[in-house]
Amino acid sequence: MLYREAGQFKTNYASDLAVFPILQDRMGIAAILLVAFVAVPYFGNDFLLQAIMIPFLIFSLATIGLNLLTGYTGLLSLGTGAFMGVGAYACYKLETLFPGVNIIVWIVTAGFASAAVGVLFGLPSLRIKGFYLAIATLAAQFFLQWCFVRIPWLFNYNTSGAIEVGTHTLFGIPITGPNATSTTRYLIALSIVVVMTWFASNLVHGRIGRMWMAVRDMDIAAELMGIRLLPTKLLAFAVSSFYCGVAGAMLVFLWYGGAEADVFSINQSFFILFMVIVGGLGSLLGSFLGAAFIFILPIFLRYVPPHVGMSIFPATVEHITFMITGGLIIFFLIVEPHGLARLWQTAKQKLRVWPFPY
Amino acid sequence: MRMKALIIAAAIGTVAGSAFVATASAEDTIYVPLFTYRTGPFAVSGIPIANGMHDYLEMLNQRDGGIGGVKLAIEECETGYDTKKGVECYETVKDKKPVMINPYSTGITLQIIPKASVDKIPVLSMAYGLSASANGTYFPWIFNAPATYWDGASVFVRYIAQKEGGVDKLKGKKIGLVHLDAPYGKEPIPVLEALAKDYGFELVLYPVPAAEMLNQSSLWLNVRRDKPDWIYMQGFGAMNPTAVKEAAKIGYPMDHLIGVWWAGNEADGVGAEGKGYQSLSFTNIGTNFPVIQDIMKHVVSKGKTQTTKDEVGLNFYNRAVYNAILIAEGIRNAQKLTGKKVVTGEDVRRGLETINLTEARLKEIGASDFAPITRVTCEDHNGHNDAFLVQWDGAKWNKASENIKPITDKVIPLADAAAKDYAEKNAGWPKRTEACDKSS
Known part of the structure; x- marks a missing residue:
């Protein structure tokens, strides 16, 4: 009833090609941004910001990164955790070598280091596909994680082998380290994620995104149409790793405030891959939904029993959470194998014709 | 489906909302x-x-x-x-x-x-x-x-010096460190390196990657080749029983394998095979x-x-x-x-x-x-307190030595230098402003 496009006329090509052609969608996005930028930092407490929103944003960004590669270009990667690690360690090295430069610059620049490494490990993608490529990226995962542990230069010869984040400021306000409030760190993470999501949206809706999707759908056909496979695939690896690298740098600098190599283990890669699959392959919205589902849902489940007055032992809650989350993943994948994003699309379609479905 | 999804969403939303109502803890x-x-x-x-x-x-x-x-x-x-x-x-x-x-x-x-x-x-x-x-x-x-872990490692060195018959007997000995390849496992390395330099023993590192905890056979083949006189183990979780089993398999003298205090779980002794294996401790059993x-x-x-x-x-x-x-x-x-x-x-x-x-x-x-x-x-x-050794008799741990002092004159300067280094690396590390109370 409320959600329909009757009366909204498109008078030029630009408005016809818009990412959000319907007014209600644009209003919805504006409302979400308003809530995210104003309401959440204003009303949210430390727990909401530090334990839920900041990691959610960071994982969303990493999921977008992997989605560009796996969802849009059809190249399966298991090296996400390691690419995030490259971003984190690159940011740490840059930050300690050139402490005068603003940390936000380094967080974004770290993505380029990750992109370069991504291109290197993307090279086999021209010859191998599918599961075989997944194994090649698995090699990247193990090799890079080995580097994080064994190359002491990367963590500045720290005896504990961990990287630690000092205090950095922006306009005199601390934005990293223990003195930075969760609100400032949240706003910075949010700004980076919003800008990069907008950029990704433009990428996938433009020429490059279409090239990626053509390669995904059938690479021989794409080649026959004049798309050069190697540069296209490598570009996908570069952009994907860039996003993952920035997410990794944010993970350490805006969330953890220090990390050991173990953070970027194969588990992290799987974690992000699950977010992509549950959220929906080839959808930016799905990246956010997937990250919310995999990361936030267990946290909520953990806090249900104490809040309805049940006193269940925390370890038991942990086991139950595992089971419920697993069950819900299976449930959603059965109901909608194309992920949560597809579910949202279906809901939208039904809303448009409601209350007179045909 | 939409209705169902809405109900689920509403339920999640309600829970979410209630989760953030701060629970006031009782005053008393x-x-x-x-x-x-x-x-x-x-x-x-x-x-x-x-x-x-x-x-x-x-x-x-x-x-x-x-x-x-x-x-x-x-x-x-x-x-x-x-x-x-x-x-x-x-x-x-x-x-x-x-x-x-x-x-x-x-x-x-x-x-x-x-x-x-x-x-x-x-x-x-x-x-x-x-x-x-x-x-x-x-x-x-x-x-x-x-x-600290550094005290623990130095207690180990002092103990083996006792067993060998004096600190000067450590010269030329080969001492292995089997450690988890993570910050925790790497903790004792600096102090053992410093002691190796001072006492003239050779330190051989055997890192165990976290992912390879259960698969240490190649590492223990190296141990068999190198024949270290003593082995100190900074391990945790499933790494310890695996190491003890492998050590038993290659016939390493079990009482020459000594674990840090977190390598002293009952499960780490692995029954009869691990008989003789020792671990540091500071609390009695x-x-x-x-x-x-x-x-x-x-x-x-x-x-x-x-x-x-x-x-x-x-x-x-x-x-x-x-x-x-x-x-x-x-x-x-x-x-x-x-x-x-x-x-x-x-x-x-x-x-x-x-x-x-x-x-x-x-x-x-x-x-x-x-x-x-x-x-x-x-x-x-x-406090840099004493520790002692407990030994696995095949079924349980038993106290196996007197209290042994850590080599504090080596450990404390190292710890102080590391603390200073930590503060310097973390630009803006706060200076201590907290006043000091008299001990009760």
């Missing part, structure tokens, strides 16, 4: 959160630790009505030994005004160290965490009594102590815990009881110093800094000969 309790890991790959070690800490504090609640007449609100937060979940736990408990944090994971401790001074919550990482945080001048909010008897009487036999009878008195259980004794002493001292009944994190920081567990005091709390004499000062948040 002291909130002590315990970070535990009863799930995950390290649960074998985590369960006795969680039980021991819980049971002692619960015993105080049952027997004495808490500390100084104030009940302790004990709450466990499950970390699964995962740093992510640990940080989440920290944020969860932070708003409820905890008097201290017991992270029980070196990884989580490293994350919390910079936050402690900002949030005014002391961190007690008992014999784990960052060795350098023993320095109270740089780390006023962090406590890691009774001994068994139930023959008044404090343990009290726990049996007031908590275990009343069913106020998950602990079963045969778990009481095991190595990690008793060590966790000692950890809880430190918690209680910190709170008790804080009450004494401030005259308040319900103390805050800031008070307890002062309380921890004045911990002085003398022989007489240990006797009072029923822990003489159970726990080490522990003294914490403003400058020294550790």
Whole structure:
């Protein structure tokens, strides 16, 4: 009833090609941004910001990164955790070598280091596909994680082998380290994620995104149409790793405030891959939904029993959470194998014709 | 489907909303959160630790009505030994005004160290965490009594020197370090390297990647080739029993394999195969102590815990009881110093800094000969206390040596230098502004 496009006329090509052609969608996005930028930092407490929103944003960004590669270009990667690690360690090295430069610059620049490494490990993608490529990226995962542990230069010869984040400021306000409030760190993470999501949206809706999707759908056909496979695939690896690298740098600098190599283990890669699959392959919205589902849902489940007055032992809650989350993943994948994003699309379609479905 | 989805969404939304309504903690309790890991790959070690800490504090609640007449609100937060979940736990408990944090994971401790001074919550990482945080001048909010990993490694060196017949006999010996390839496992390397230089022994490193914990055969082939005279093991979880089994398989003399105190779980002995394997310890084993008897009487036999009878008195259980004794002493001292009944994190920081567990005091709390004499000062948040060895007889641990002093004249300067280095690397590390109290 409320959600329909009757009366909204498109008078030029630009408005016809818009990412959000319907007014209600644009209003919805504006409302979400308003809530995210104003309401959440204003009303949210430390727990909401530090334990839920900041990691959610960071994982969303990493999921977008992997989605560009796996969802849009059809190249399966298991090296996400390691690419995030490259971003984190690159940011740490840059930050300690050139402490005068603003940390936000380094967080974004770290993505380029990750992109370069991504291109290197993307090279086999021209010859191998599918599961075989997944194994090649698995090699990247193990090799890079080995580097994080064994190359002491990367963590500045720290005896504990961990990287630690000092205090950095922006306009005199601390934005990293223990003195930075969760609100400032949240706003910075949010700004980076919003800008990069907008950029990704433009990428996938433009020429490059279409090239990626053509390669995904059938690479021989794409080649026959004049798309050069190697540069296209490598570009996908570069952009994907860039996003993952920035997410990794944010993970350490805006969330953890220090990390050991173990953070970027194969588990992290799987974690992000699950977010992509549950959220929906080839959808930016799905990246956010997937990250919310995999990361936030267990946290909520953990806090249900104490809040309805049940006193269940925390370890038991942990086991139950595992089971419920697993069950819900299976449930959603059965109901909608194309992920949560597809579910949202279906809901939208039904809303448009409601209350007179045909 | 849409309807269903909406209902689910609404349910989740409601729960979400209610989750953020801050729960006001009762005024007349002291909130002590315990970070535990009863799930995950390290649960074998985590369960006795969680039980021991819980049971002692619960015993105080049952027997004495808490500390100084104030009940302790004990709450466990499950970390699964995962740093992510640990940080989440920290944020969860932070708003409820905890008097201290017991992270029980070196990884989580490293994350919390910079936050402690900002949030005014002391961190007690008992014999784990960052060795350098023993320095109270740089780390006023962090406590890691009774001994650091560096003390542990130096106790090992002093012990083998005794066995070899003097420090000068160590010259030319080959000493292996089998360690987990993670910050925790790498902790003893700097001190062993320094001692190797001074005493002229050769240090050979055998790192075990976390992913390869259960597959160490190639490493032990190297051990067989190198034939180190002694091996020190800084391992955790499934790595230890695997190493002990492999050592037995290659016929390595078991009493020459010595684990750090966290390599001394009952499961690490692996039955008859591991007979002779030794591990460091600073708390005694068994139930023959008044404090343990009290726990049996007031908590275990009343069913106020998950602990079963045969778990009481095991190595990690008793060590966790000692950890809880430190918690209680910190709170008790804080009450004494401030005259308040319900103390805050800031008070307890002062309380921890004045911990002085003398022989007489240990006797009072029923822990003489159970726990080490522990003294914490403003400058020294550790004590660098003695440790001894326990030996696996195929079924249980037995005390196997007298108390051995760590080589403090080597360890403390190293720790101080590392603390200074840490503060320098973390630009803007706060200078200590907290005043110093007289020891009680």
